[in-house]
Amino acid sequence: MSRSDAVWSAQGTTPDAIEAALRELLIQRHTENDRYEPARVLNMIAFVDREWTGEIANRLRSVGRYSPSRLLVLAYEPRRERLDARVSIVSDGDPAPGEFAVLRETVVVELGDRHLDDLLTIADPLVVSDLPTVLWSPHGHYDIVEPLLALSQAVLLDSLDEPVWRDAVDRACRLSDEAYVVDLAWLRSIPWRERVAGSFDPPPRRLELRAIERVTVRHHPASTVSAMLLAGWLASRLGWAPSALVARGDVLLGKAHVPRQDVSLRLESAPEQQVRGLEGVTLRTASGRELSLDRGPGGLHARTRDPHGEQRAWRIPGASRGEGGVLGEGIRQALLRDPTYLPALKAAQAMLP
Amino acid sequence: MAVAVGRPTAKPEAENPLTGGLERLPVPPTTLVIFGATGDLAKRKLLPALYNLAHDGALPQRFHLIGVARKEKDHEDYRRECEEAIRRFSRRPPDADVLKIVLENVKYVPGLFDDESVYAELHKLLDGFEQQAGEPLNRAFYLATDPSFFAPIVEQLGRSKLAHRVDAEVRVIIEKPFGTSLEEARELNRRVLAIFDESQVFRIDHYLGKETVQNLMAFRFANGMFEPLWNRNFIDYVQITAAEDVGIEGRSSYYDKAGALRDLIQNHMLQLLCHVAMEPPVSFTAEGVRNEKVKVLQAIPAPTPEGIPAMSVRAQYTKGHAGGEDVPGYVEEEGIPADSITETYAALRLEVDNWRWAGVPFYLRTGKRLARKLTEIAVTLKPVPHLAFSQAGSLGVQANQLVLSIQPNEGVSLSLVAKIPGTRMAIRPVIMEFLYGTSFLSQSPEAYERLITDAMRGDATLFTRNDEIEAQWRICDPIVKLWASTREGLSRYEAGSQGPEEAEQLLSDGHRWRAI
Numbered sequence: 120m121s122r123s124d125a126v127w128s129a130q131g132t133t134p135d136a137i138e139a140a141l142r143e144l145l146i147q148r149h150t151e152n153d154r155y156e157p158a159r160v161l162n163m164i165a166f167v168d169r170e171w172t173g174e175i176a177n178r179l180r181s182v183g184r185y186s187p188s189r190l191l192v193l194a195y196e197p198r199r200e201r202l203d204a205r206v207s208i209v210s211d212g213d214p215a216p217g218e219f220a221v222l223r224e225t226v227v228v229e230l231g232d233r234h235l236d237d238l239l240t241i242a243d244p245l246v247v248s249d250l251p252t253v254l255w256s257p258h259g260h261y262d263i264v265e266p267l268l269a270l271s272q273a274v275l276l277d278s279l280d281e282p283v284w285r286d287a288v289d290r291a292c293r294l295s296d297e298a299y300v301v302d303l304a305w306l307r308s309i310p311w312r313e314r315v316a317g318s319f320d321p322p323p324r325r326l327e328l329r330a331i332e333r334v335t336v337r338h339h340p341a342s343t344v345s346a347m348l349l350a351g352w353l354a355s356r357l358g359w360a361p362s363a364l365v366a367r368g369d370v371l372l373g374k375a376h377v378p379r380q381d382v383s384l385r386l387e388s389a390p391e392q393q394v395r396g397l398e399g400v401t402l403r404t405a406s407g408r409e410l411s412l413d414r415g416p417g418g419l420h421a422r423t424r425d426p427h428g429e430q431r432a433w434r435i436p437g438a439s440r441g442e443g444g445v446l447g448e449g450i451r452q453a454l455l456r457d458p459t460y461l462p463a464l465k466a467a468q469a470m471l472p
Numbered sequence: 473m474a475v476a477v478g479r480p481t482a483k484p485e486a487e488n489p490l491t492g493g494l495e496r497l498p499v500p501p502t503t504l505v506i507f508g509a510t511g512d513l514a515k516r517k518l519l520p521a522l523y524n525l526a527h528d529g530a531l532p533q534r535f536h537l538i539g540v541a542r543k544e545k546d547h548e549d550y551r552r553e554c555e556e557a558i559r560r561f562s563r564r565p566p567d568a569d570v571l572k573i574v575l576e577n578v579k580y581v582p583g584l585f586d587d588e589s590v591y592a593e594l595h596k597l598l599d600g601f602e603q604q605a606g607e608p609l610n611r612a613f614y615l616a617t618d619p620s621f622f623a624p625i626v627e628q629l630g631r632s633k634l635a636h637r638v639d640a641e642v643r644v645i646i647e648k649p650f651g652t653s654l655e656e657a658r659e660l661n662r663r664v665l666a667i668f669d670e671s672q673v674f675r676i677d678h679y680l681g682k683e684t685v686q687n688l689m690a691f692r693f694a695n696g697m698f699e700p701l702w703n704r705n706f707i708d709y710v711q712i713t714a715a716e717d718v719g720i721e722g723r724s725s726y727y728d729k730a731g732a733l734r735d736l737i738q739n740h741m742l743q744l745l746c747h748v749a750m751e752p753p754v755s756f757t758a759e760g761v762r763n764e765k766v767k768v769l770q771a772i773p774a775p776t777p778e779g780i781p782a783m784s785v786r787a788q789y790t791k792g793h794a795g796g797e798d799v800p801g802y803v804e805e806e807g808i809p810a811d812s813i814t815e816t817y818a819a820l821r822l823e824v825d826n827w828r829w830a831g832v833p834f835y836l837r838t839g840k841r842l843a844r845k846l847t848e849i850a851v852t853l854k855p856v857p858h859l860a861f862s863q864a865g866s867l868g869v870q871a872n873q874l875v876l877s878i879q880p881n882e883g884v885s886l887s888l889v890a891k892i893p894g895t896r897m898a899i900r901p902v903i904m905e906f907l908y909g910t911s912f913l914s915q916s917p918e919a920y921e922r923l924i925t926d927a928m929r930g931d932a933t934l935f936t937r938n939d940e941i942e943a944q945w946r947i948c949d950p951i952v953k954l955w956a957s958t959r960e961g962l963s964r965y966e967a968g969s970q971g972p973e974e975a976e977q978l979l980s981d982g983h984r985w986r987a988i
Contacts, residue, residue: 156905156907156909156910157910158909158910158911159910159911160910160911160912160913161913184913184914185913185914186913188910217844217880217881218880218881219881219907219909219910221909221910309494310529312490312494313494313496313498313529314529314533315490316488316490316491316494316498317498317499317532317533318533319488319490320488320490320491320498320500321500321501321607322486325486325487325488326486328488328489328490353490356489356490356492357489357490358489416569417567417568417569417570417571417572417573418526418529418569418570418573421533423606425606429606431604431605431606433534433605434573434576435529435531435533435534435573436526436527436529436531436570436573436574437526437527437528437529437570438527438528438529438567438569438570450913451913451914454913455495457493458492458493459492459493460493
């Protein structure tokens with residue numbers, strides 16, 4: 120269990136004073152016991168509405184070991200005049216004999232409209248130099264945080280948070296020009312992509328990838344972007360050229376052009392689904408073989424039907440990571456580079472109705 | 473001498489474009505058969521590892537487990553046993569739904585390992601799974617039994633036509649110890665390779681599955697600053713330590729037959745030495761890496777009976793204090809004969825006679841009931857040739873030492889010399905330290921999770937090849953034989969201490985053992 124080891128706070132302060140306090144607290148902790156070691160993995164800058172700071176703190180607590188090593192929370196309250204700050208340095212426990220304990224730092228800076236022009240100069244001294252920095256703006260405000268992109272190598276976002284899914288795809292594309300984008304909507308599809316890839320991995324099955332003629336993706340009603348990203352991933356990996364989808368009620372229909380045949384795409388909402396993300400995917404090949412994967416308790420339900428109509432069903436185990444796990448994975452992914460996201464996103468953009 | 477046999481070159485299949493960008497590559501549909509399915513290793517390591525792979529969604533799309541052991545029980549009994557083991561030993565509390573799916577794919581075959589009917593039953597179950605799947609499934613046979621059953625099981629698999637398939641891969645995973653002498657290792661290799669091709673054989677050394685051991689290669693070959701120094705011109709000596717603070721922990725029957733040299737040096741510690749001394753592989757493939765490790769082992773001269781006393785030390789712990797408590801000596805431990813000459817401590821001085829390392833001693837030591845638990849590799853650089861200022865008032869200058877810690881802390885530290893703040897030019901050693909725990913978010917997976925997945929995928933990089941095993945035994949066998957033949961030279965050390973004083977005699981002038 121985490122516990123607070125050292126805390127400092129000040130009202131009407133400056134970035135220099137906050138940075139000095141951080142250094143002083145670290146020296147104090149190290150003097151007490153030289154087996155306290157500050158984690159040096161990743162800076163995260165979170166720009167949040169001040170009234171939701173607690174909710175964001177709760178979400179970040181749920182990521183467990185994937186916490187950023189230094190978290191800078193910029194808590195925004197439009198009419199605030201004064202810069203207030205709190206610094207805490209936390210370890211998971213005291214160092215056991217012969218071992219060490221890792222320290223993580225959190226800096227919360229409360230600021231208002233009058234500070235926005237100087238956002239970069241407020242944040243810059245408070246991130247650890249030479250460490251990668253990820254920017255997260257869970258309440259939108261992308262116009263405000265734009266200057267912080269200069270400090271950030273990655274941007275964390277959740278395309279499912281965007282009220283209009285078309286805007287979500289466009290926003291992710293625009294941000295991708297500025298920094299590496301880690302999209303939680305994309306990360307939720309990892310188990311699906313792994314299992315679809317695995318289904319076609321045995322060498323005799325690989326040839327069938329060229330013969331896919333129909334793709335149906337089922338999704339939570341508010342997770343259209345997830346379905347578009349999965350379809351975009353298939354299109355980008357398999358060399359399909361998708362065209363714009365057409366809406367028919369809750370269903371999006373369209374085609375992707377492939378040299379030998381077109382692939383029909385169908386993205387349908389699954390109103391009964393409780394959790395965000397994908398509900399299932401069905402792929403059908405020209406020979407009549409069909410593979411379906413559907414969400415179920417403890418993993419995915421797999422079903423196949425061969426060209427003669429013979430059906431098989433089984434279950435593939437895998438625990439749900441939950442929303443905390445997805446956010447943690449997002450933080451971890453800020454340190455990696457997935458070359459397949461951007462092509463999938465661009466393909467999804469081409470499918471926008 | 474056995475040599476590595478590569479697979480016949482097959483026409484490469486087109487790559488699966490969907491795997492690009494995935495961190496985890498797909499594992500082919502597989503049925504895993506564990507021989508020794510009710511034993512300690514299966515319960516403590518293999519079953520929890522399989523559950524954790526399932527939890528992470530890392531098992532193959534289609535996965536079945538068959539347990540084989542002597543005890544009479546039915547499928548349901550065995551499932552209950554699996555569940556109990558997973559609940560007790562898994563690194564995370566199991567998710568009820570995931571566990572249910574894992575267990576519904578488990579079967580059990582009771583019987584003796586040399587009983588043909590066991591293999592007939594296996595055949596039936598394996599064929600049944602394939603019918604159910606409508607496609608051929610790979611098969612992996614995991615031998616987690618007493619080593620005396622390894623060869624008979626392999627031969628029964630051969631006789632029962634279970635060792636090869638035309639339309640799917642068949643693999644055999646063999647636990648350690650792979651023989652207890654050079655002759656036994658050769659004989660076991662001969663019998664295994666009479667049935668399986670080397671490319672089908674995966675010999676486990678779970679140390680190789682540890683993240684920090686794999687990191688040794690990243691550390692050496694991905695950092696340009698070390699390689700220019702990594703040779704006899706700059707390195708004075710290398711010291712590899714695997715110290716344990718515990719005693720034999722109820723494993724008397726195994727340990728008294730094995731001893732420290734067989735238990736740790738012959739396999740794990742020689743592997744660590746290989747990682748320190750090997751040349752950069754051309755590519756990070758199983759054959760690329762293993763070829764380089766074998767070259768290191770072949771460059772270590774086999775000890776001669778006359779030379780052994782000068783290059784080795786063995787000892788037994790006597791009663792003493794550990795963890796604040798009085799503890800008994802080795803021969804007072806339950807199950808150990810009073811006249812046992814089994815060593816609980818072994819230290820060797822080895823030379824690697826090649827261009828890079830000629831003249832650089834490699835000191836290896838391991839022991840039970842030492843001052844603390846510690847595994848590390850210390851590389852000591854040669855001292856500076858001339859010091860321009862007086863050392864008066866200084867703690868003394870020591871040669872730079874690079875320490876690669878494997879446990880309990882995983883990391884790298886470099887001792888440097890720095891000026892003590894003040895008006896005088898006084899200096900003392902300081903430590904520049906890097907700890908993996910402060911620089912990575914992820915936890916290392918259990919070694920067995922990685923190794924089981926690699927074996928099912930057919931990636932042998934982290935497994936020991938036949939010629940590697942025999943090269944390891946070629947170094948240790950003469951010492952094992954000499955030590956077994958006489959009490960002479962068996963020293964003593966107090967439990968909880970740094971080990972026997974005689975270990976100092978192995979060191980060249982100016983060299984010293986690091987404190988445990």
